Amino acid sequence: MLEKKYNFSINEKKWQDYWFENDIYKFEEGSNKKVYSIDTPPPTVNGKIHMGHLSSYMHIETVARHHRMLGENVYFPFGFDDNGLPTERYVEKVIKKKAYELPRETFVNICLDETKKLEDEFFDLYKSAGFSCNLKTHYSSIAPRTQKISQHSFLELYKKGKIYHAEAPALWCTECRTACAQSELEDKDIESTFNYLKFYISGTDEYVVVATTRPEMLCGVVCVFINPNDEKNKHLLNKKLIVPHFGFEVEVLTDELVDLEKGSGIVMCCTFGDNVDKEWQRKHNLPIKECFTADGKMTALAKEFEGMSILGCRKCVLDKLKEEDLLIKQESITHAVSTHDRCGTPIEIAVKKQWFIDVLSHKDELYKAGMDCNWYPKTMRARYLNWVENLSWNWCISRQRYFGIPFPVWFCKNCGKLKMAEAEDLPVDPLKDMPKTPCECGCNEFVGETDVMDTWATSSLTPQISTDMRTGLGLDDTMIPMNLRPNAHDNIRVWDFYTIVKSLYHFNKLPWSDLMISGYVTSPDGSKLAKSKANSANSPQDIIKTYSADVTRYWANNMTLGKDTAFSLVEFDNGKKLVNKLWNASKFVLSFLEGYTPKECELEIMDKWLIEKYKDLHDRYMKYLAKYEIALALNELEKFFWSFCDNYVELVKRRLYNPDVYGEGACESAKYACYHVLLGMLKMFSPVIPHITEEIYMSYFAELEGKKSIHISRYLDLGNDIDKDLIAKGDKVLDIVALVRQFKSENKVSLKTFIEDITITSEINDFIKLAEVDIKAVSSAYEIKYNDGEFNVVVGKVVEEEPITE
RNA sequence: GGAAGUUUAGCUCAGUUGGUAGAGCAUCUGCCUUACAAGCAGGCGGUCAUAGGUUCGAGUCCUAUAACUUCCACCA
Numbered sequence: 043m044l045e046k047k048y049n050f051s052i053n054e055k056k057w058q059d060y061w062f063e064n065d066i067y068k069f070e071e072g073s074n075k076k077v078y079s080i081d082t083p084p085p086t087v088n089g090k091i092h093m094g095h096l097s098s099y100m101h102i103e104t105v106a107r108h109h110r111m112l113g114e115n116v117y118f119p120f121g122f123d124d125n126g127l128p129t130e131r132y133v134e135k136v137i138k139k140k141a142y143e144l145p146r147e148t149f150v151n152i153c154l155d156e157t158k159k160l161e162d163e164f165f166d167l168y169k170s171a172g173f174s175c176n177l178k179t180h181y182s183s184i185a186p187r188t189q190k191i192s193q194h195s196f197l198e199l200y201k202k203g204k205i206y207h208a209e210a211p212a213l214w215c216t217e218c219r220t221a222c223a224q225s226e227l228e229d230k231d232i233e234s235t236f237n238y239l240k241f242y243i244s245g246t247d248e249y250v251v252v253a254t255t256r257p258e259m260l261c262g263v264v265c266v267f268i269n270p271n272d273e274k275n276k277h278l279l280n281k282k283l284i285v286p287h288f289g290f291e292v293e294v295l296t297d298e299l300v301d302l303e304k305g306s307g308i309v310m311c312c313t314f315g316d317n318v319d320k321e322w323q324r325k326h327n328l329p330i331k332e333c334f335t336a337d338g339k340m341t342a343l344a345k346e347f348e349g350m351s352i353l354g355c356r357k358c359v360l361d362k363l364k365e366e367d368l369l370i371k372q373e374s375i376t377h378a379v380s381t382h383d384r385c386g387t388p389i390e391i392a393v394k395k396q397w398f399i400d401v402l403s404h405k406d407e408l409y410k411a412g413m414d415c416n417w418y419p420k421t422m423r424a425r426y427l428n429w430v431e432n433l434s435w436n437w438c439i440s441r442q443r444y445f446g447i448p449f450p451v452w453f454c455k456n457c458g459k460l461k462m463a464e465a466e467d468l469p470v471d472p473l474k475d476m477p478k479t480p481c482e483c484g485c486n487e488f489v490g491e492t493d494v495m496d497t498w499a500t501s502s503l504t505p506q507i508s509t510d511m512r513t514g515l516g517l518d519d520t521m522i523p524m525n526l527r528p529n530a531h532d533n534i535r536v537w538d539f540y541t542i543v544k545s546l547y548h549f550n551k552l553p554w555s556d557l558m559i560s561g562y563v564t565s566p567d568g569s570k571l572a573k574s575k576a577n578s579a580n581s582p583q584d585i586i587k588t589y590s591a592d593v594t595r596y597w598a599n600n601m602t603l604g605k606d607t608a609f610s611l612v613e614f615d616n617g618k619k620l621v622n623k624l625w626n627a628s629k630f631v632l633s634f635l636e637g638y639t640p641k642e643c644e645l646e647i648m649d650k651w652l653i654e655k656y657k658d659l660h661d662r663y664m665k666y667l668a669k670y671e672i673a674l675a676l677n678e679l680e681k682f683f684w685s686f687c688d689n690y691v692e693l694v695k696r697r698l699y700n701p702d703v704y705g706e707g708a709c710e711s712a713k714y715a716c717y718h719v720l721l722g723m724l725k726m727f728s729p730v731i732p733h734i735t736e737e738i739y740m741s742y743f744a745e746l747e748g749k750k751s752i753h754i755s756r757y758l759d760l761g762n763d764i765d766k767d768l769i770a771k772g773d774k775v776l777d778i779v780a781l782v783r784q785f786k787s788e789n790k791v792s793l794k795t796f797i798e799d800i801t802i803t804s805e806i807n808d809f810i811k812l813a814e815v816d817i818k819a820v821s822s823a824y825e826i827k828y829n830d831g832e833f834n835v836v837v838g839k840v841v842e843e844e845p846i847t848e
Numbered sequence: 849g850g851a852a853g854u855u856u857a858g859c860u861c862a863g864u865u866g867g868u869a870g871a872g873c874a875u876c877u878g879c880c881u882u883a884c885a886a887g888c889a890g891g892c893g894g895u896c897a898u899a900g901g902u903u904c905g906a907g908u909c910c911u912a913u914a915a916c917u918u919c920c921a922c923c924a
Contacts, residue, residue, distance in 0.1 A: 046883095229920090229921095229923095234923095236924090252924085253924070254924060255923075255924075256924085267924085300924080304924070308924090309924040310924070311924080312924095315923095315924075316922095316923060316924070317921095317923080318922095318923085318924070319924085377922090377923055378921095378922075378923065379923065380923080422852090424851065424852055424853095425852070425920085428850080428921095429919085429920070431850095431851095431920090432850090432920055432921060434921090531918085531919085532919090534919090535919085535920085562918095600861095602862085604853090605853085605854090606853095606917080606918080607861095608860085610860075612859095612860080613860080613873095615872090616872065616873085619872095619886060619887095622884075622886055622887095623883095623884070623886085623887085625883090625884085626886095627883065627884075628883090629883055629884085630883030631883085633883075665864085666864090673862085674862080674864085677862065677871080680871095681871080687883090687884085688888075688889090691883085692888090695883090699882070780889090780890095783888090783889050783890075784889080784890060784891095786878090786890090787877080787878060787879080787889045787890040787891085788877090788878090788890070789878095790877080790879080792878090792879050792880090792881065792889095793881055793888075794881045795879095795881095822881095
């Protein structure tokens with residue numbers, strides 16, 4: 043028997059431990075069931091998890107549990123993304139020191155310690171949310187086995203000519219002192235000034251006006267551009283201009299990209315101030331002048347400003363220009379500047395030796411791959427395609443950092459030639475290990491590559507990393523394509539894109555067939571939820587503690603797929619009510635089922651009706667979930683459940699209470715319907731609210747079904763042959779009951795008040811007569827009278843005494 | 849500048865392939881009914897952003913407009 047009140051804090055813990063200890067969710071090796079594999083997002087280990095992350099995982103959870111109950115063998119791995127810049131920045135904050143202030147090895151060791159601590163915290167949270175992924179054996183993106191796969195991928199793609207090492211312009215963060223990728227850019231509105239400067243024409247007293255937002259880059263000007271159709275300025279061609287203050291001369295060149303309308307129509311080009319400069323440098327083969335160092339200090343080119351920060355130098359140069367009467371005017375502007383998403387520092391372009399994966403020459407294939415994947419919701423495909431179309435940089439995978447997977451590469455001390463590691467020796471650390479064979483030039487001494495890989499170079503291999511946990515096959519396509527990649531929409535251009543790149547290049551296959559894209563949880567005012575706010579009162583830990591994991595999961599699963607939702611605690615109340623109602627309804631129904639074993643019997647008409655309604659619900663529920671529309675499936679189920687409580691149970695409870703009055707057969711029939719429909723509903727609720735459904739299931743159904751958990755049982759499928767006619771007629775009976783209730787409500791009497799008679803006019807009286815006993819019981823009526831005709835119900839007089847049944 | 853999304857009851861949102869506008873919350877009126885007052889019954893409340901179009905019929909399809917949101921590009 044179920045207790046009077048359900049205590050979630052005791053029960054949730056109880057079942058979490060039970061599931062964990064009994065390996066309820068384990069992947070069944072050697073089973074011949076259909077496999078359903080999920081490429082679980084490994085959380086980035088760089089701080090706290092907020093409600094947005096949690097809700098996204100709760101969607102994945104529901105899908106995993108759903109497929110398990112469809113009878114599939116669900117591969118639901120788990121891992122941590124615990125290397126790379128995000129982790130380094132987290133650690134730098136914790137220890138209040140920059141990575142470069144410590145010896146490399148010391149810093150890496152601190153990273154390993156700190157991530158371990160955080161991972162324990164994450165682990166507890168995942169468990170307390172009732173997650174059914176494999177928490178026992180998880181992968182880590184810094185672990186040796188992962189390093190091996192990642193380095194192997196590097197070697198393979200290098201062999202295939204997809205990776206190249208080149209001194210080329212790359213996006214550079216002066217704060218993190220590393221190169222980064224296009225996907226790490228984030229626009230930020232920054233206040234600045236547009237400065238109109240005098241460029242004198244060499245050998246004359248005339249000058250032209252050139253506008254710039256970056257006067258500190260004057261020392262790096264390599265030429266000046268005008269539009270080839272610029273009549274006003276064409277006299278400048280073949281003349282030289284003098285760069286203000288710095289005094290050196292530059293040529294005037296033409297290019298279509300120059301906007302005639304902007305500024306004076308004359309643009310200075312430095313290498314590199316922005317993307318266009320990068321284009322021009324390549325196109326016109328311009329010299330490269332480095333104005334600043336890796337950490338954002340001006341170089342000797344800046345003359346007296348050497349050593350200053352970029353912004354400091356800007357200010358001093360402007361002062362100087364004013365002093366020398368070279369600054370005509372300044373306009374205040376706010377413009378969008380590309381910044382580094384990890385630290386918010388404006389991104390520069392710097393030339394360094396970097397490792398790149400070629401993506402620009404495969405745009406077409408990458409575009410097609412996006413077309414071939416199934417995106418849920420469909421509109422998310424556009425974001426991917428939009429990103430691929432706008433790609434303008436090859437994927438720079440090298441980072442001048444420390445806590446990452448090293449490149450398995452050395453350089454010969456003698457000839458400087460690259461030396462790649464052998465696949466069988468992986469993983470290698472080129473700073474500790476040495477190649478086993480000499481260089482082609484005969485030299486035996488090497489210098490290891492100090493750069494490390496971008497974290498996405500590794501996490502783009504999660505299909506292989508998680509497969510490897512099972513098979514130990516490393517870089518292998520045994521489980522490719524996986525069934526599902528779930529993540530939030532911010533990761534489309536990053537993780538999803540890079541994973542497609544790797545899978546296409548390695549195996550010429552899509553990494554997965556389906557993508558399920560979650561929306562964001564925003565603050566109540568609609569702004570982004572920041573990780574920094576995760577410690578507030580609404581931390582996942584606190585929410586789960588206060589509202590239970592089930593209610594939190596209910597909340598998360600009510601979000602429409604792909605749509606951002608403002609976080610609101612009010613929404614949790616519905617979940618609380620549902621859980622409470624489910625408990626009470628189950629308690630009530632089970633009180634009649636004690637000792638009952640289901641067996642076929644002659645069914646009363648309204649019991650048949652309920653079964654048909656259930657089949658209809660089951661059908662719609664499955665169709666929605668097949669499209670990952672969890673919220674809609676849940677909504678259908680809830681509507682059915684509340685109607686089951688308020689209508690069906692009310693209709694049959696007297697039959698259940700009084701078999702002596704209504705007959706054993708009528709009671710059996712109600713029990714049959716109650717048993718199946720309650721069980722079926724519990725199963726359908728269980729992916730979303732796994733704890734309370736388990737508690738109810740285990741108290742009664744588990745033994746009869748011979749299962750050790752509801753979560754490894756199958757859904758209750760009562761067939762697809764739905765009798766729509768019976769459903770419509772039964773619904774008419776509910777209409778009659780509703781009209782009687784309305785009558786009593788309008789007359790302000792209790793629903794149990796007895797009435798003399800009900801006169802029903804309808805065209806389906808033969809059917810209604812079959813339900814007469816139930817109608818009489820629920821409406822406390824003495825007598826039902828029938829007329830043929832258009833549907834109408836007339837309720838008779840209220841009477842004082844109890845009607846005599848039979 | 850390009851793309852996507854949103855606009856439905858006071859609030860938060862559902863609304864499958866076109867067929868009489870839905871739920872929860874809020875509010876109001878009742879009801880302690882042998883599971884549940886964290887409940888039950890009932891009521892009030894909507895020119896479905898605007899303007900056109902297709903259709904026997906449009907919240908749903910098409911075209912334009914407006915407002916808001918997001919992504920991308922621009923960054924001289």
